[in-house]
Amino acid sequence: xxxxxxxxxxxxxxxxxxxxxxxxxxxxxxxxxxxxxxxxxxxxxxxxxxxxxxxxxxxxxxxxxxxxxxxxxxxxxxxxxxxxxxxxxxxxxxxxxxxxxxxxxxxxxxxxxxxxxxxxxxxxxxxxxxxxxxxxxxxxxxxxxxxxxxxxxxxxxxxxxxxxxxxxxxxxxxxxxxxxxxxxxxxxxxxxxxxxxxxxxxxxxxxxxxxxxxxxxxxxxxxxxxxxxxxxxxxxxxxxxxxxxxxxxxxxxxxxxxxxxxxxxxxxxxxxxxxxxxxxxxxxxxxxxxxxxxxxxxxxxxxxxxxxxxxxxxxxxxxxxxxxxxxxxxxxxxxxxxxxxxxxxxxxxxxxxxxxxxxxxxxxxxxxxxxxxxxxxxxxxxxxxxxxxxxxxxxxxxxxxx
Ligand code: TRP
Ligand code: SF4
Numbered sequence: 092x093x094x095x096x097x098x099x100x101x102x103x104x105x106x107x108x109x110x111x112x113x114x115x116x117x118x119x120x121x122x123x124x125x126x127x128x129x130x131x132x133x134x135x136x137x138x139x140x141x142x143x144x145x146x147x148x149x150x151x152x153x154x155x156x157x158x159x160x161x162x163x164x165x166x167x168x169x170x171x172x173x174x175x176x177x178x179x180x181x182x183x184x185x186x187x188x189x190x191x192x193x194x195x196x197x198x199x200x201x202x203x204x205x206x207x208x209x210x211x212x213x214x215x216x217x218x219x220x221x222x223x224x225x226x227x228x229x230x231x232x233x234x235x236x237x238x239x240x241x242x243x244x245x246x247x248x249x250x251x252x253x254x255x256x257x258x259x260x261x262x263x264x265x266x267x268x269x270x271x272x273x274x275x276x277x278x279x280x281x282x283x284x285x286x287x288x289x290x291x292x293x294x295x296x297x298x299x300x301x302x303x304x305x306x307x308x309x310x311x312x313x314x315x316x317x318x319x320x321x322x323x324x325x326x327x328x329x330x331x332x333x334x335x336x337x338x339x340x341x342x343x344x345x346x347x348x349x350x351x352x353x354x355x356x357x358x359x360x361x362x363x364x365x366x367x368x369x370x371x372x373x374x375x376x377x378x379x380x381x382x383x384x385x386x387x388x389x390x391x392x393x394x395x396x397x398x399x400x401x402x403x404x405x406x407x408x409x410x411x412x413x414x415x416x417x418x419x420x421x422x423x424x425x426x427x428x429x430x431x432x433x434x435x436x437x438x439x440x441x442x443x444x445x446x447x448x449x450x451x452x453x454x455x456x457x458x459x460x461x462x463x464x465x466x467x468x469x470x471x472x473x474x475x476x477x478x479x480x481x482x483x484x485x486x487x488x489x490x491x492x493x
Contacts, residue, residue, distance in 0.1 A: 097128060097129050097130040098129050098130065098239040098240065099129065099130045099131075099132065099236065099237065099238040099239050099240075100125050100129040100130065100131045100132070100238055100239070100240045100241070100242060100345070101131075101132040101133075101134075101232075101233055101236045101238035101240075101241055101342075102118075102122065102132075102133055102134075102241060102242050102243060103133065103134045103135070103136035103139070103177065103229075103232060104118070104133075104134075104135065104136060104158065105136045105137075105139050105140040106135050106136070106137055106140050106150070106151055106154040106155045106157075106158045107140050107143070107144060107150060107154065108150075108154060108362040108363075109154065109157060109158075109161070109362065109369045109370070109371075110158060110161040110162075110165075110369065110370045111360055111362060111367035111368055111369050111370060112352055112360065112367070112368045112369075112370065112442070113350045113352055113353075113354065113359070113360030113361070113367065114161075114350075114370070115165055115352075115370060116350045116351060116352040116410060117244060117347060117349060117350030117351075117352070118242070118243075118244065118347055118350075119161075119162065119165045119167070120165070121242055121347045122162075122165075122167060122172075122242065123165060123166040123167060125240075125242060126167060126168060126171040126172045127171070129240070130172075130173075131171065131172035131173065132172070132173045132175070132236050132238065132474060132477075133162065133167065133172055133173070133174055134174070134175045134176065134177050134232070134474070135155050135158055135159065135174075135175070135176045135177060136177050136229075136232070137151045137155055137176055137177055137178045138177050138178055138183070138184075138228065139177070139225065139228065139229070140154075141221070142217075142219070142221045142222045142224075142225045142228075143208070143212060143215060143217065143222065145219070145221065146215075155176065156460065156463055156464070156467075159174060159463055159466070159467060160371075160453055160456045160457060160463060161370045161371065161453075162174065163452060163453065163456055163463070163466075164370055164371060164449040164450070164452050164453035164456075165370065165449060165452075166448075166449075166452065169466045169469070169470065172470075173470045173473045173474055174466060174467060174470040175467060175470040175471040175473075175474045176467060176471060177232065179467075179471045179475075180471065180474055180475055180478050182235060182475070182478040182479060182481075182482045183228070183231050183232055183235060183478070184231075185482060186231035186234065186235050186481075186482065186485060187224070187227060187228045187230075187231040189485060189489060190227055190230060190231055190234075190257055190261065191224065191227060193260060193261070193264060194227055194257060194260075198253060198256065198257075199223050199224065199226060199227060199253075200223070202226045202249055202250065202253060203249050204225075204226070204246065204247075204249065204250070205222075205223065205225075205226075208222075209222075226249075226250045226253050226254075227253070227257065229247075229250045229253075229254065230250070230253055230254040230257045230258075233251070233254050233342055234254060234257070234258055234261075234339045234342070234481075235477075235478045235481045235482070236474070236477055236478065236481070237339065237340050237342075237477075237481060238342050239340075239342065239343065240342065240343050240344075240345040241254075241342050241343070241344055241345060242345040242346075242347055243344060243345070243346070243347065244346075244347055244349055245346060245348070245349055247344075248344050248346060251342065251343075251344040252344070254341075254342060255341045255342065257339075258339040258340065258341045258342075259341060261338060261339050261488075262329075262334075262335060262336070262337050262338055262339060263335070265335075265338060265485075265488040265489050266329055266334065266335025266336040266337065266338055266488070267329075267335035267336070268336075268487075268488065269490075271326070271330075271335065271336075274323075274326060275326060275327060275330045278319055278323045278326065278327050279291075279327075281318050281319060281323075282316065282318055282319070283318075286312075290309055290312070290313075290327075290331065293305040293308065293309050294309065294330075294331050297309070297331070297332075298333055306331070306332070309328075309331050310328055310331065313327050313328050313331065314328070322336070322338075322484055325337050325338070336488075338484055338485060338488045339481075339485070351406075351409065351410050352406070352407070352410050353403055353406050354366030354367060354403075355367070355368070355380055355381070355383075355384045355385075355403065356384070356385055356403060357385070357402075357403035357406065368380055368442065370446075370449060371446075371449065371450065371453055372446075374443060377439065377442055377443060377446070378439055381404075381407075381435050381438055381439045381442070382432065382435060382439075384403060384404055384407075384435065385402075385403065386402045386403075386404055386431040386434075387399070387401040387402040387424070388401070389401070390424075390427075390430075390431060393427065393429075393430050394427050395427060396424075396425055396426065396427045397424040397425065397427070397431075398424070398425065399420065399421050399424050399425070402424070404420075404431065404434060404435055404438060405420065405421070405424075407438045407442075408420050408437070408438060411437075411438050411441035411442065411445070412437055412438070412441065416437050420434050420437070
């Protein structure tokens, strides 16, 4: 199980279709690496899927568990990370509602994905309240677990930025309880006379001179104090800086570069473009799909020379082939030494080789769906504990704990 002192990571994914190799190379591979040395929370963002697919209830039913099996196939280890469904933790909705009260409308209207997606998904009516609120719901998903990092693609960076603004505003509005000073005094008493004298002194130095060393020392001391609870430490740190308490810490985006693996036609890989290879695609289909991939149109006959730069298969080589194979492909293409089918064979082999352990990992879960349910059940219960703790704190900060 994860260690308590590891940095926390949180991310989510919308269950709107079977996962494909673009997801693997663009995101999940990174998640799998993170689970080794971070406390990871990964969730199925089924409410988020509803913001665009509210008319098709079967989508989530079909893909929510399938997506978890795909995650497990890719190597996410339920012993190492907490996997859960967003919709099972209504605290996300509670935080969303509370954050909505103080979030200025223009903050949401100017999120770039809002207009972009409305343009792109013209066949859907996205002039909805839910769709506008999408990034704020995402902010609630994130802030409720107080993660240090949020690994997402570039398209989501603006949502994490909004999350940070929302957290800052929340802390500004609610970080100072009406009895803030009394609570600080209480914490100082708990620390003892000597320590609190030292803190008061270095606070004065810091506030007068901005001495970074004084700040660092004090924050370090407060953070490691076992005499104080977490909210008490946060409050005291806020007091030291001359601000309020950090109720909701600001997360950092952990930018995953967009997938190096394009779709079969060289565009972004996406199920809706019909250019994807699913993670658990069967062997025959994979072979057929790669064989049918378009290549440099200049290569009509075997003797026609080609240019790898104009060929999506070459981009696959760059992800899947070692240097010598790449050299072989590039030279063979430019000098017309062999046909495109020959060039494609090492790519086919490499995709199947990559897929083999994924199929092996997925098999027991496909055979016993109850096990997947248990994994989600356990993950949801773990996530719920964290979510509830944050909400108690949030309610208190907002004056709702009567
Ligand atoms: N909006 C994300 C996407 O479409 C999914 C998501 C929802 C998410 N909530 C999140 C990602 C919280 C990271 C953190 O990919
Ligand atoms: Fe593409 Fe290879 Fe054919 Fe060249 S030989 S066009 S790189 S498939």
